[in-house]
Amino acid sequence: RGQVSLQKAASSALLAWSLASPAALASYGGFSVEDLPPQSQKVLVSNAQRLVFAVDAYVFDLAEDLEDTTKWADVLGQLQSSSDARFVSVSRIERDVISPLRSLSQGLPEDAGGADIDEAVNGLVVSMAKLRMILSGNTITVFDAAGANGSAVSPAVKKEALDLWEDGRNSLNRGIDVVNALADGSEVKPIGKVPSIAETKGLKRNRERYMSYKRDA
Structure with a gap:
């Protein structure tokens, strides 16, 4: 990871204070986007955009199906990787949700998030x-008895699964907090955080965009 000295970051921030707009003063740990090495800036910009769809994937591909235990086999498929003699593929949750965060963790200086x-x-x-x-x-x-889909999953097991989704949501949102702190409003824009299970009910605002993204992916 590239390293940027805190002294340089502090000096740059002081120099820019009287010149920059409030949006340009966005920073994390004393670092603004401009303080980051060029490659780190590229990583931040590209993966901040990917995180927008990571949020949608976490809501529309996991939360909704976890609520319906008859769809748990579909959710399990998203969490499993596959392999054969020729290649190994990562799970959908790794590709769509974890990967952007992983790229950011590897591309940003440690003390810049x-x-x-x-x-x-x-x-x-x-x-x-x-x-x-x-x-x-x-x-x-x-x-x-009526022939409708039911489930053998107990309420306690379902709650445990939903609680783990919430734990993952909190972790994903911690990563988003870092990106939002660095968001300068130009190339890096603030990202909406993952809502709770209760808040996802009836959530429609991003579904059309997300389904379009999935078709084109």
Whole structure:
């Protein structure tokens, strides 16, 4: 990771204070976007955009289906990687949600948010691994007397799964907090954080955009 001295960052901030607009003064740990090495700036800009869709994926591909336990097999598929003799593919949750954070943790200097995002990545990975274990043993569905889909999943197990989703949400939002602190309003714009399970009910504002993104991906 590139290293930028705190002294240089502080000096740059003082020099810019009387000249910059409030948006340009956005910083994290004393670092503004302009203080970052050029490659770190590129990583920040590109992955901040990817995080917008990571939020949508976490809501529309996980939260909604976790609420309906008859769809847990589909959720499990998103959490599992696949491999054959020729190649190994990462899971969808790694590709769409974790990967942008991982790139940021590796591309930003540690004291400019890289270390904090790395902790967020680790927390998210652990939560998703635990969720995968729960779903692996609870994806068998049954039918009720009326022939409608029911589920053999107990309320306690469902709550545990949703709690792990919330843990992952908190980790993802910690990473977003770093990006938002650096957001200068130009190339790096603030990102809406992942809402809670309760707040996702009836959420429609990003669905059309996200489904369009998935079709084009």
